Amino acid sequence: MGSVEGDLRTLAPQVLGVLIRRGADFASAEDAVQEALIEALGHWPDRMPSEPRAWLVTVAWRKYVDAHRSQTARRRREEAEFEAPLPGPTEQSDDTLQLLFLCCHRSLTPSSAVALTLRAVGGLTTRQIAQAYLVPEATMAQRISRAKRIVAAEGLSGRGDLGRVLRVLYLIFNEGYTGDVDLAAESIRLTRELTAQTDDPEATGLLALLLLHHARRASRFRDDGALVPLTEQDRGRWDTDLIREAIGILQPTLARDRLGEFQIQAAIAALHADAPSAGETDWVQIVEWYDELAALTDSPVVALNRAVAVGEADGPQAGLRALGEVPAEVPRRTAAQAYLRERAGEVARAADLYAEAARQATSVAERDHLTRQAARLRDREK
Known part of the structure; x- marks a missing residue:
């Protein structure tokens, strides 16, 4: 069966x-x-x-x-x-591709597009999707039914473009693993199908990015569920086959010189994957890639990540100066400041910032990690 x-x-x-x-x-x-x-x-x-x-x-x-x-x-x-x-094989591919674009209809909210994509293209049951997103099955059924009605009423003219499809697939990936549905793996499967049907370098860039992130999955959490930062992860547990596949996909894609956001993010992830240890990471090149990304997106989140990279490449004071240009309300800004203050030797200030960042955290794992960081620094002061 x-x-x-x-x-x-x-x-x-x-x-x-x-x-x-x-x-x-x-x-x-x-x-x-x-x-x-x-x-x-x-x-x-x-x-x-x-x-x-x-x-x-x-x-x-x-x-x-x-x-x-x-x-x-x-x-x-x-x-x-x-x-x-x-229809023959070519039409079959076109049908699936057009269905994916339809599920990412411009009239749908991102959460509705995600749910409809998982239901119609991913083939998941409503119960599985509800369990993955930790909502009642009836709530998810209503969301999917409403999305189907919107798509039926507005038709093909409002179907999403490739950029919207890629963002929906990335949202699915970032939900990770919950319940009995591995949404990260599901996102990779759907992105593979997409790249088989389109020659767009951003689709290939997204696939490389997802594979590189997925390669580190086994090292992200300890057995007790505690979050492990990238710099502390056991690189021996990274999936080298996935890394090799991702880099093999990414290199010819970057050579086409049609840079996009997902390609650049994948290039940054590849530099982390290529470093034998955290101390050997090529932070100078990572900053250069963040400069490229900032020019494309003008995103405050990119500016935040760039500031941390600058702190690694040029020292914590340079990182803090870069962080000063990031709006205060950007998520995880306080945690980034805590990290840079610690690097600069401001232990007491960093401890307070870690505690503040823990109160702002949106997940239990992140909150617990930041709380432990604050406690570690306060123990050092005793």
């Missing part, structure tokens, strides 16, 4: 894309595909069809036609379309 469910999860977005391309509205098409999947679960474990995708397209389209045959003329037209030949 497990393999059947896996096959259905892979095929579902392809079939949904076919129905939408044939003219079905999003909500009705999704309902028809779900009915076809239920029927497949009842038949496939005993007898798998020779052409599973064709079987699903046939059943789903019939379900759709049955639900929309109130007018005889329309029924004849739809049944005539039903006899059309099934």
Whole structure:
């Protein structure tokens, strides 16, 4: 049964894309595909069809036609379309790609786009998505239903562009692992599919970035759940195969000289991955990449990260001067200042700042880490 469910999860977005391309509205098409999947679960474990995708397209389209045959003329037209030949491999790729763009519709909030993408393209159940985002299943069902209605009402004209799709995939990745759904791995899977269907260097840059971040996953937390900063991570636990794959993807992408935000972030992550130890990190080059990124994005978060990198490359006082240009309300600014003050030898001030940063933290792991940092420095003063 497990393999059947896996096959259905892979095929579902392809079939949904076919129905939408044939003219079905999003909500009705999704309902028809779900009915076809239920029927497949009842038949496939005993007898798998020779052409599973064709079987699903046939059943789903019939379900759709049955639900929309109130007018005889329309029924004849739809049944005539039903006899059309099934799409080939290229159309299959296009269908999935267009579905991904549709799920990232410009009228949807980022959270709704994420949920709809995971449901329609990722093939996750509403329960799995709700569990991953720690909300009641009924709440997530309402969010997804509302998103489907918006997409159905506004249609293809409002579908997202590639940049929006990439941001949604990055949001999914950053949720990491919760419940029984590994959203980081799911984001990588969807990004792989995207890069197979588009030649855009930013899509490739995002894939490289996700792989580099994922390569460090095993070293990010201790057994007790405590957060481990990058400088203290056991680099022997980093996944060298993922790092090698990411760099092999990134190098020819950067050589195309069409720089974008995700490519630059991946280049910075690659410099961290390439360093044998934290002390051997090429911070000067990282600052140069942050300069490139700042010129592209004008983001205060980028300015914050650049200030920390400047502190590593040119000393903590230089970092603090750079940090002075970052707005006070930027998340983690206080933690960055605490780190730089400690590097500058201002132990008491750094301890107070770590404690303040802990109160501002948005996750338990981050709060506990910053609290331990404050306690460590206060113990040093005794």
